[in-house]
Amino acid sequence: MSEPAPTPTPRRARVRAPELTGEGGWLNTGGRQYSLADLRGRIVLLDFWTFCCINCLHVLDELRELEEKHRDTVVVVGVHSPKFAHEAEHRAVVDAVERYGVEHPVLDDPQLATWKQYAVRAWPTLVVIDPEGYVVAQHAGEGHAHAIERLVEELEAEHTAKGTLRRGDGPYVPPEPEPTTLRFPGKALRLPAGTFLVSDTTRHQIVELAGDGESELRRIGSGTRGFTDGDAATACFSEPQGLALLDDGSVVVADTVNHALRRLDPATGEVTTLAGTGRQWWQGSPTSGPARETDLSSPWDVAWWQGRVWIAMSGVHQLWAYDPAGHTVSVAAGTTNEGLVDGPAGQAWFAQPSGLAATPERLWLADAETSALRWVEADGSVHTAVGTGLFDFGHRDGAAGQALFQHPLGVTALPDGSVAVADTYNHALRRYDPATGEVTTLATDLREPSDAVLDGDDIVVVESARHRLTRLRLPEEAVRVQAVAHRTRRAATEVAPGRLRLDVIFQAPKGQKLDTRYGPSTRLLVSATPPELLLDGEGAGTGLARTLELNPAVEEGVLHVSAMAASCDDDPDNPYPACHVHQQDWGVPVRLAGDGADRLPLVLAGLDA
Template structure:
């Protein structure tokens, strides 16, 4: 007699989940404080995120479908773990939770207490806890929703059979909506009529304001998150951001979460789609071709430069172009690696470009994650005016080489050839003068300024977190402020000088296997800041483990690690299995010290048997 009983569930590592602690307390729970014991019987997914991080915002969107389809068994908890000083402010976290439509409880962890308990090393990281309170999986980076959904189904079946699954309503309590005309506006554009068009990001609309920058004339978009063309009342956006005026009088819109460029006819209010498919671009996808057939990734701003529309493609740390005449898109600059590297367009590195402004001979850009002001010349070379890298930021005026910004999102060309920078996390408007190389402060006490536009002798600033446009007179002289410098809040990992074993841990998610059809399915790229930190081991290779040699003469720095692995669904009955790319970039601050670690493990995807080991560093 054949055995028809179901195959046993594979054994998972049993690692007790540490308690959830955070000085900032809980959001989206109706002021109730929770412990893991309160959630026993539910499948808990911890999403370690920070609101500056585009990859974290991608994960928020990836989790929406899982959150809805398993609402009675799964509780998603965002653990907000700040990188920038501003992100440690509680009100800033409250604002971000509303701004990005987070519909689950969030633990505000400004001191990274829970981050450290779970040995997290990268934003974003997802941790799955079973109904009995044990960690069963950990995934760094984005693109893991498919694997986690399969794991959730396995856990539901396993714990339903054991009697340890508890169904019911979750702890999420939505906040009361605020009755403001705008809600977290992103970017603004002055139309030829003198009115202002504003991307009302959180309400998924465009709003036209009168010349006073206050009176609402009309709204474009249904106000519901969606992706639909049509007349003003029926069109749908998803967190729109950048706006640019084309020669024919139409407006191109960076429809960020729809991964698309939309086109608005201001005369009729009609909205159409010009570029993008609505799907997010992944490694291996085409990067040029007919605009409506190519995937984009979180376009954040747009500007007309050199006859084409340039796109700040924040989601992949690149600049792309769209040709409205030819109807094509293509990569213009950047490698998809995250960092600050100047040079020819094809070799440059960016970190979440989020603001663009064009002059006759330069395309200025706010490179937010490096807290940098950068520019592209007519020959396609990339230059940095202000900023040093991913982990240095602050508010410091003076010579550009010493000046500091903090996560700027906007840049505006001024009539005298200088540029104004919406220095978002410093709540300031800054000015850089290429003629003198000096950075000054134009205004302070703004609340998360994300863009600014000229209006005669005035500059109108988008105060995103005050939900309004603010008109300022351009001063003849800037106001100097006291200098403040910061480095990222993450503690450095102490490592021994000399040989360091780097292991990127990858385990194909349940139901998948490595894709070896076309050769190696993994890739590892390593570099460092400063470059002198690495004596050996930099560059690309296909092995996810590598021996590095650290320079004893360099006491501290940052290891930049980019890993990628491809896996496919392991189903012999499926002739065309779905394949998935897992990618993560780490910037690991290290301090060289005798007796420090000689091994650095980083978890790319899957944890199971590696769980305890990954938590040792």
């Protein structure tokens, strides 16, 4: 007779999980409200997210396989914690849950009540709760699915042996599908024949509409999420966004969640892959090379400029370019650091570039997370027309230096040299005139506009959350609206002036160790807004702990912290261990106070310290 399997050793000291509360209530549950007691006996994975955040969208995709594999033991609960004012609107959260295919319950927490109870500091953050209601792990950033998978398997074994694991169907109830022609369309393109191509993002298809912008002519793509080349009926996309017309009449598609560029032949409907492997780019991956062999990261829009396809590489806060002559891709501007920094291409910082528009002299871009309109000159230098940083946004017309947008996703070059901005979270179409430096409002009450294209004297707007194209006459004069200014809803952390100990906490997942075969396996980058906030401690290094010197003359600001750690399977007999990259960017609003903290802990992976 075989010996019974030993009971797994309980993990670390346990902390009781705080209750889940949120004024917005629960989504994807058929109207039922839940408490942690209702989920007792299941492994609960809390995903603190906000729908503006590209890293949060990456985590949604990372979790799909884990959700499916452990559906009878694991309940994933999305806790939606807004950054922008628009994200606190319940209707917007409902839309986002459908838009991004979220197939688990979501708690709408507009006042950040649960966020504060769990001491979360960054989007995204994952918290694992065991079947007895205790917190056993916390991970900030993306790239942790493998570690959580292993922890789930351990918890399944441990609580099966204890008799505390409850299997069965989870609380997820899918919403009823809506019979609209388009469903959360992303971008549009007017073809030379006068018809429109639209990325029907949530349905994973490209749709051709007649010149009226309403009548459906054909669909390209099977409608099933996937990464397959082929004809119009069999090709597969995954949440496609941007579209660009090339000189040969073909169309480049930014196939966002496939991390790829696809080529569409409008004449035949045939789809082929131009660039990308289907894998997401991570720190340390090649930044140039053969297009089909180089990883990309959430390309959101594309534009033909200066003989290349420019790519708004939202997932890594950069601009890349595809060279059709050499079939190569390479970084064109940006450092992967998230923020708003102008200057030479190799030194500029972006924050989720999401919309592109080319003129002969400039490449305009909507930099979503900094609520900014920016441009690239022919020499590669980067400039900002409107916008100040990651935490300032609103709806304010006037001089560019004081005008405000809120998470714009699209930009369109107008015939007079000005540009229209799809000011997404303000539900507005705005206009910036470089000749005068003025921002005006062209139209309001546009539900989450994400793009616009010219059609004669009209501008056709993609109203993403109304699932349609809306035709507007370009007015001779802009209208003004009442000025509104916001800062992010997150409360500032009070810290003492002078020396501040920054500790990024990283614990390699069980069965892994830091990968030091080729040198240091960790990286830490620190900066501040305004720059004067930091007297010492700015810059890059390999250690995950650093002493900063805060300027007592600066009352408040934002500490920007970017951390990365690489871990590999700890198996000396395996010459090719599996390795993983864990990374996260934090923007921590701070306020200097005499009785403030002298230590700032940020959890990359492990238990809170």
